Amino acid sequence: MNGLTALAEQYGNPLGGDFRLGIIPTVAPYLLPKILGTIKKAFPDLRLQLTEAQTSQVTAMLKQGSLDAVLLALPLGEENIHELELFKEPFLFAVSKRHPKARQASVSLADLENEEVLLLEDGHCLRDQVLEVCNAHHAVENTNFRATSLETLRQMVAANAGVTLMPKLAVQNNTGPVRYLPVQCLN
DSSP, rough: HHHHHHHHHHHSSTSSEEEEEEEEETTTTHHHHHHHHHHOOOOOOOEEEEOOOOOOHHHHHHTTSOOOOEOSSSOOOOTTTTOOOOOOOOOEEEEEEESSSGSSSSGGGGGGGOOOOOOOTTTTTHHHHHHHHHHHHEEEEEEEEEEHHHHHHHHHHHTTTEEEEEEEGGOOOOOEEEEEEBBBOOO
């Protein structure tokens, strides 16, 4: 009877109750702090349950019914999953302030040629997106290193171990040992 009562209460307030959201780790730490307060204020009866995991994991959970929605990079291209673009996220070229290109105001796609690019490990959709751009513009993947997080990539770039493309959402400011440059014709 408790389950039936909870279900009835949820339908009594369709903007309340439990909402199970999956989100990828390249977005979660940067987007969630910006939106959670607004969501809580707008929907005080909503109990948001968050799961942070790679695309394949949150997609599987969505298909199994363990999640109600997911935030991830598009296109997913999965059958029976409705996709809705919420925002576009531009990439910035991240270089150490000691890198020769750090003094430029922006870079072009041609500037990627022969750069040693640091990437996330397999399973991150951001890795696939950056690889696609890099392969199309003759950048070279650093195969000796793969990061599990954007923060690790940021620290490796700061140590001048290579360059990377970083989602703008993950860049709080342009101070410190890493310089973030807009990429012409990419965003």
